[in-house]
Amino acid sequence: MKLSAPRAALAQALSYCASAIDRKSPNFAASCVLLSVADGLTRVSATDGLLSARTSITTLAAEPGSFGLPAAGLLDRVKALTEADVAIEVAEASATVKQGKRRFTLKAIGAADFPNYPAKHEGQRASVSSDILRSVLSRVAYAQHEDADGR
Numbered sequence: 001m002k003l004s005a006p007r008a009a010l011a012q013a014l015s016y017c018a019s020a021i022d023r024k025s026p027n028f029a030a031s032c033v034l035l036s037v038a039d040g041l042t043r044v045s046a047t048d049g050l051l052s053a054r055t056s057i058t059t060l061a062a063e064p065g066s067f068g069l070p071a072a073g074l075l076d077r078v079k080a081l082t083e084a085d086v087a088i089e090v091a092e093a094s095a096t097v098k099q100g101k102r103r104f105t106l107k108a109i110g111a112a113d114f115p116n117y118p119a120k121h122e123g124q125r126a127s128v129s130s131d132i133l134r135s136v137l138s139r140v141a142y143a144q145h146e147d148a149d150g151r
Helices: 007-018 070-079 130-143
Strands: 002-006 030-039 042-048 054-056 062-063 065-070 084-092 094-099 103-109
Touching: 002 007, 002 054, 002 103, 007 030, 007 042, 007 054, 007 070, 030 062, 030 070, 042 062, 065 070, 065 084, 065 103, 070 103
Parallel strands: none
Antiparallel strands: 002 062, 002 084, 030 042, 030 065, 042 054, 084 094, 094 103
């Protein structure tokens, strides 16, 4: 399986989907993003079993297939690249991320090993007025964790 995609679009899609991953999971598959290539698109998705994120980007050149790669490792490597397009080639249990003379190798998993997405509950929706939501959030806002930079 092979794909080539714009670096900026791939980095943005990986960053978005990586937000749905539990970084402290002992399960390697749960720390991966699933890349599915077909029909000129690369679908990027991730889940922690409760929350999921999915997006897609245009693929410049591709050989169809699906595979999982470690989200944090892939995102770090894609961000470290400088040129416009990134190529990813998967063979058996490893993937090579390439750009020009730069090459990175990552462990890959098959799509069958990727965690299942949370089930959709069609028709089950809830509606809350903005005044009630504001009131509830104001009662718990004090418990919000502050990051090191004070956000």
